[in-house]
Amino acid sequence: MGLTYQMKMKIPFDMADMNGHIKLPDVILLSLQVSGMQSIELGVSDKTILEDYNLVWIITDYDIEVVRLPRFAEEITIETEALSYNRLFCYRRFTIYDEAGQELIHMMATFVLMDRDSRKVHAVEPEIVAPYQSDFDKKLIRGPKYESLEEPVSKDYHVRFYDLDMNGHVNNSKYLDWIFEVMGADFLTQYIPKKINLKYVKEVRPGGVITSAVERTGLESKHEITSDGATNAQAIITWQEMKKD
Amino acid sequence: MGLTYQMKMKIPFDMADMNGHIKLPDVILLSLQVSGMQSIELGVSDKTILEDYNLVWIITDYDIEVVRLPRFAEEITIETEALSYNRLFCYRRFTIYDEAGQELIHMMATFVLMDRDSRKVHAVEPEIVAPYQSDFDKKLIRGPKYESLEEPVSKDYHVRFYDLDMNGHVNNSKYLDWIFEVMGADFLTQYIPKKINLKYVKEVRPGGVITSAVERTGLESKHEITSDGATNAQAIITWQEMKKD
Numbered sequence: 029m030g031l032t033y034q035m036k037m038k039i040p041f042d043m044a045d046m047n048g049h050i051k052l053p054d055v056i057l058l059s060l061q062v063s064g065m066q067s068i069e070l071g072v073s074d075k076t077i078l079e080d081y082n083l084v085w086i087i088t089d090y091d092i093e094v095v096r097l098p099r100f101a102e103e104i105t106i107e108t109e110a111l112s113y114n115r116l117f118c119y120r121r122f123t124i125y126d127e128a129g130q131e132l133i134h135m136m137a138t139f140v141l142m143d144r145d146s147r148k149v150h151a152v153e154p155e156i157v158a159p160y161q162s163d164f165d166k167k168l169i170r171g172p173k174y175e176s177l178e179e180p181v182s183k184d185y186h187v188r189f190y191d192l193d194m195n196g197h198v199n200n201s202k203y204l205d206w207i208f209e210v211m212g213a214d215f216l217t218q219y220i221p222k223k224i225n226l227k228y229v230k231e232v233r234p235g236g237v238i239t240s241a242v243e244r245t246g247l248e249s250k251h252e253i254t255s256d257g258a259t260n261a262q263a264i265i266t267w268q269e270m271k272k273d
Numbered sequence: 274m275g276l277t278y279q280m281k282m283k284i285p286f287d288m289a290d291m292n293g294h295i296k297l298p299d300v301i302l303l304s305l306q307v308s309g310m311q312s313i314e315l316g317v318s319d320k321t322i323l324e325d326y327n328l329v330w331i332i333t334d335y336d337i338e339v340v341r342l343p344r345f346a347e348e349i350t351i352e353t354e355a356l357s358y359n360r361l362f363c364y365r366r367f368t369i370y371d372e373a374g375q376e377l378i379h380m381m382a383t384f385v386l387m388d389r390d391s392r393k394v395h396a397v398e399p400e401i402v403a404p405y406q407s408d409f410d411k412k413l414i415r416g417p418k419y420e421s422l423e424e425p426v427s428k429d430y431h432v433r434f435y436d437l438d439m440n441g442h443v444n445n446s447k448y449l450d451w452i453f454e455v456m457g458a459d460f461l462t463q464y465i466p467k468k469i470n471l472k473y474v475k476e477v478r479p480g481g482v483i484t485s486a487v488e489r490t491g492l493e494s495k496h497e498i499t500s501d502g503a504t505n506a507q508a509i510i511t512w513q514e515m516k517k518d
Contacts, residue, residue, distance in 0.1 A: 046479075193286065
């Protein structure tokens with residue numbers, strides 16, 4: 029177990045979707061702001077590790093469980109904790125609580141360090157992870173097996189200038205945008221995710237077009253983001269009916 | 274002159290573009306968060322005026338002047354002030370300062386009240402604007418004359434589910450996204466706006482496709498957002514070369 033770090037906030041209007049729920053890509057953006065703030069506080073900010081080691085943190089996997097989605101103007105607490113690490117992977121928890129302390133969203137994220145120039149994964153540097161006080165644990169956390177899609181429905185999306193971050197990468201949260209968008213507005217006003225497994229396979233290149241493919245069977249959907257003939261990301265989502273209130 | 278309200282913040286990583294500058298649509302989102310916070314403090318929040326009057330604030334015009342764009346991790350102060358109002362229009366200033374108090378962005382926004390059901394403009398309600406202590410002033414502030422485009426270059430964009438807010442409207446900031454996107458990444462990594470005039474003519478409907486058209490002559494570009502044969506927004510932008518640093 030590592031040090032925890034919390035941020036309290038109210039969901040602003042522009043983060044709410046048509047249902048009045050927070051947009052899930054914003055959950056990812058906010059969570060990364062919180063872990064970023066923890067890193068700054070512990071003296072191992074993204075800026076520091078880039079300058080001192082030429083390394084950047086990237087995320088390879090998400091495992092997200094949604095009890096319910098926070099609503100516009102609701103006060104939430106986002107808590108994060110670096111749980112454990114092994115030779116290559118660091119596992120971090122994000123938990124979103126409502127005002128009464130009830131868990132709304134539970135998210136596990138797998139982080140790896142990447143060399144900024146070679147774009148290759150770099151072994152965990154003990155000095156970088158020590159400040160978080162998480163445990164070394166050889167055990168690997170494995171995601172589900174992502175099967176390829178048989179008869180998918182798909183849509184193409186341009187990678188836009190504003191989809192790119194300072195490093196010229198498509199932000200992690202953007203993939204969720206493409207994954208949800210292909211479900212269509214009708215579906216998205218009736219169902220919200222219950223569980224999301226998402227695996228980043230290969231970076232999307234700036235400037236091109238990606239294809240967001242989906243195959244849905246009842247309340248389960250399987251997703252693939254592809255571009256230039258390669259798979260960029262895969263996801264499996266279990267959906268739940270939206271509670272009207 | 275009215276009451277002023279300020280918020281200090283640091284530009285988070287996910288608001289920075291490839292140049293390390295804040296994304297301009299995020300400037301709009303943040304500014305509206307600040308005026309929204311002022312309204313809450315003064316007891317005339319968006320929620321209150323919707324419940325008590327069935328009215329919502331909408332923005333019809335922006336006049337934005339950019340000295341330079343705030344950068345990733347830079348601390349800025351966003352200040353807003355409701356300047357004056359007349360029978361239909363309320364004029365509000367947003368100013369973004371750097372840490373030394375230098376003005377980085379100056380933005381004038383024209384607000385009107387709209388009836389939520391009829392979607393028609395509603396005369397300014399004195400009780401709604403009184404708390405801001407701005408002056409009544411008959412004088413209308415007029416934007417530039419927007420001429421129609423002769424030989425535009427254009428791109429089509431789908432209106433996405435996450436482009437819509439809780440009221441099913443496309444967020445104001447989204448139009449700037451479409452307006453910039455059509456300039457292309459090459460241009461956007463060399464130039465930043467110096468002055469933007471933007472006029473919202475007609476709401477974009479959810480679910481469809483919009484066309485973002487542009488005609489550029491040197492450092493001036495004229496823009497039109499259209500859908501279903503109607504003009505939704507028009508803009509004129511003067512650009513400046515990016516200072517390398």
